[in-house]
Amino acid sequence: MRRPSAPALRFLDFFPRKACPARLNVAAFKITGATSVYNVTMSESNPAWLEALRHAELFHDLSAADLAKIYPLARTRQVERDAFFFHQGDAADLFYVLMAGQVKLTQLTSDGNQQLMRLIQPGEMFGGIAALGNATYPASAQAAQDSTALTWHTDTILQLMETHPRVALNTIHHLAQRVQELQQRNLELATERVERRIAHVLLRLVRASGRKAETGILIDFPLSRQDIAEMSGTTLYTVSRTLNAWQQKGLVEIGRERVLICNPHGLVAIAEDLTLPPHA
């Protein structure tokens, strides 16, 4: 299917040509109709896109000759804003590099929330991790703007890696960054969980033996950090660190063996994972 001659794509302003005046760096163009997949053969290839491919993180140190070999193996996929490149759970056999637009990677969590994982900018790859791992896509890729991506079959890319080790190395670098991000996120979640447990313990104690005092609610019996640690299933160190942080924020006040809840709603918000209203 022949692609009609297109007007100069504005995303090319990333790579200004000498003759062109400076234009806004806006990657957007009109898409007619629904998503379409078609081959772009060498003879119809857009030399500007070939150039753009060089700037994709995966291929950035490949020679022009090598790029010229890879490019015709790609298919072009145009997706309208709010439509999807792929859905969470689909078989992952295609590997994408975004050429124009913006893509959101989102995951549906077990409690029914759509969680935004990452925003993909032109030049970045997506769907690669799953495709390389021979699995299903762990997230959905939705176009945040009208977007165009080049896509290859995983096998093609794997073959390419064997003949061009730099592509493999670039992929490893990309994966290493993703792993680091996930490790960081994992750590944050673990911390959140512990804090919620500690907050729950304090609130149980409030319910059992709380007494209204001038500046808050007092837990009315001697309570050491060690006690709290044992009740929350965590260490003395974590409890101390958490309570100190909460004291800084004005949530609690810690005496020698007493705990005063200064901001009851704040503590409940932590325990129940509530979104705090803007005025709280």
Add this chain to the structure above:
Amino acid sequence: MKDKLMNYMHIDAQLTVSELVTAWQETIPVFIRHRMACVGCPVSPFETLENVAVTYGLKLDTFLNELETAISEREQGAHQA
């Protein structure tokens, strides 16, 4: 007829959430409507209606009005039954 049945009770803003809800369970939908986490909250015996209005950014008068309406509507229903 409705005017005669109208409840002239005014709720004290210093009532705790727990006291209110225990005495008049018909006020629970008001809290739910405002997406407040108060019903069954462990600190509800300590937080006054004024406290929670501030916490959730509600106008106290309007909030108390809604609670009074909820109670009086229940009473009206009971009378008509």
